[in-house]
Amino acid sequence: MDLTSPDSDPGPAGAAAPANATPVEPAAPLGGPAVYFDGLSNRRQTVTIGLANQLVMRSADNFVSWPYEDIRRVDAPSGTLRVSCLSASPLARLEIRDAALSAELIARCGHIDQNRMTRGAIARIVGWSLAAAASIVAVVLVVIPFASDRLTPLVPPTMERHLGEAAVVQIQTVFGDKLCTEAAGQAAFAKLVTALRRPAGLDDGIASQVLDTPIPNAFALPGGRxxxxxxxxxxxxxxxxxxxxxxxxxxxxxxxxxLRQLIHNGGSSFLIGLLFGDVTGAGAAVFASRAMINASYSREAEAAADGFAIEVMHKLGRPTRPMGELLFRITGKEDGKRPSLWASHPLSEDRLARMRAEDRPPSGPPLLSAEEWRALKGICK
Incomplete structure (x- = not known):
């Protein structure tokens, strides 16, 4: 006799659980605590993240989800996984400090390290950086000197004078109240410059001034100043x-x-200004600031200027030895703390010896009388 009912079928499909069996609980959701920055404010938010079909971040007042394929790793301190999301705010960040949770998230994000630099990428960046530095050095040491030598003869005298006038304006701004104007001294100085200008083959457009400053120096500007x-x-x-x-x-x-030194010192700033007709801008500022303090030419230019001075003094029938002794006196007594004449190219024994070797007994009249010399010495009084 069948004692069972349809509702109490003991078959496998409807078998009742044993009375002493342990209930099976559903799996705990993957997730845990983390710190979230929304990228719009500096507020630090503590969130609970969940790992389902997307990365989910929940807090009391916020809910954010990020697709796994958009998540990228961001540099972070040791022990912290910091990630961003391509489809979220560029500055949004999530920080996870739980190692197991970090590993689980990394496993789900197939492109998390796609934008990170590999050693090869870093090596390429370092290589290009070194190449860029080498190119800059080559420009400074080769290209600019070459350009200055080639461009100098091409600059017309009118532009050179305009450039010199711009530099004079800057010098007068600094030394405006230090021009020496004593009448007798100015007359003596003008006489001396005129006496030198004629054998030098320079026209009467040469202009000169004495500045009341204790620095033992003299310098020239483009255009005859x-x-x-x-x-x-x-x-x-x-x-x-x-x-x-x-x-x-x-x-x-x-x-x-x-002018050659201006192009060299001004570098690309002057070259660009010259290209666009602006020769009173950065290049002039660079030149004036350096020329006011230190007449720094190459050794070849200094040697050529020495030869020119010797030739002029010979034409005037005046000795060359005094010039060398003055320069040696200046460089020998400088303490290194104050700019001096040709401080970047100290006067050597060979240079002084050249002045003495080229010296001749005076055969021409004195350039100034004793009274005119006293006036020139007192031009700034």
């Missing part, structure tokens, strides 16, 4: 010493060394 500092007059013992130094500066003007 040069300045003498009172400090050099203070160290000079006679007109021939000053005349030799001024003849040296006229040599720089004659050879256009100042």
């Amino acid at each position: 040069f300045f003498l500092f009172r400090g050099l007059l203070d160290k000079a013992n006679d007109p021939d010493e000053v005349a030799g130094v001024l003849a040296h500066e006229l040599g720089h003007l004659k050879h256009r060394d100042n």
